[in-house]
Amino acid sequence: MNHDRAMATDDYYAVLGVDRRAGPDEIKKAFRSLTKQWHPDRHPDDLEVAERYRRINEAYNTLGDAAARARYDMTQRLEGIELRRGSGGQGARDLLGQVFGDVFGTRRERRRRGRDLRYTLTVSLPDAVRGSSHDIEFEAPGPCDACRGTGTRPGGQPPQTCSLCGGKGEVKGEGLLARRSPCGRCSGLGLVQPDPCQACRGRGTRRHLRAFVVNLPPGTEAGAERVLTGEGEPGRFGGTAGDLRVTVNVTPHPWLRREGDELLCELWLSVSEAAAGAKVPVPTVDGMVHVDVPPGVRSGTKLRLRGKGAPKRGNGRGNERGNGRGSGRGDQLVTVVVETPVLGGAPHVAEALRRLEEACAVAPGSLPRRHAQRAAFEGERSSES
Ligand SMILES: [Zn+2]
Ligand SMILES: [Zn+2]
Structure with missing residues (x-):
């Protein structure tokens, strides 16, 4: 399981194929119909379906709960600013990263891996069904030009082990029940830049316009995900780059x-x-x-x-x-x-229909079913009275 996925959340609305303003009933209805369609029992051994089923459930766990949905909308707004506008959202995103701290092994490696980027691509139904190719463009962190993504000033000293945590990335507090917490000096990375690049302040990444081509295969459905491996945020200190995860939203x-x-x-x-x-x-x-x-x-x-x-x-x-x-x-x-026909606005339509009715009345063969049924019903009514 990829841990970094927890940091950048999917576009749950696109996964469920509902509008952002959809009410709870509409969301529940979409969820029911999708889980029926994408139930793994109906597609045994299809990993793609199993993954889709997981994402549908994950989306509903959040959107199906009013409080969780409100929180999600808030983080989406922050992330949305980050992905589309450029400056401003970085602080909020860093905060999120800390909230979901690492709890599993190979911590430092994972911290050094670049974060995934999320993008929601909205396409028409014909484009989704027939398959299509889309150019997308947004501002996001990419490798810094000045230092080629290393974070080190050209000619400067290479990264060094953090002296505060000894490279572990975390420090232990005082006392018996002391908890480990991320090292404040190296932000949990275990390495520091003695000669940080001026342009990126040692991060190795800078925001710039990034452009990609997303190819949708024929038959792409609303909520499908395309992963562009390694096209997310660059890693730090030689860590691997994150992925660009594109969720497909199909307009009705x-x-x-x-x-x-x-x-x-x-x-x-x-x-x-x-x-x-x-x-x-x-x-x-x-x-x-x-x-x-x-x-x-x-x-x-x-x-x-x-x-x-x-x-x-x-x-x-x-x-x-x-x-x-x-x-x-x-x-x-x-x-x-x-x-x-609606009679209100067109008197001659009413007149034509009256004539049609008269013509049909004298030609029972023109409306055979109505004629037979009406005759039977009329007969029944008269026998009852
Ligand atoms: Zn740089
Ligand atoms: Zn440290």
């Missing part, structure tokens, strides 16, 4: 909704289009297509656009192609809804 599409490898949408038709059939435009993640609606279509009918859904996930039975992804794409399901 005005017409399309994703459910697993299927995309769903509604298609509104007029009474006459439904009766006569029509060729109508329908949005897909690949752009607009024209769909032939058959004559006599009923409200609720689902038309299937094959291969217009999201890529299928591998089901672990050996039919995958590539890196564990399933073969082919799912379908888009278009649910037909016949729109009942």
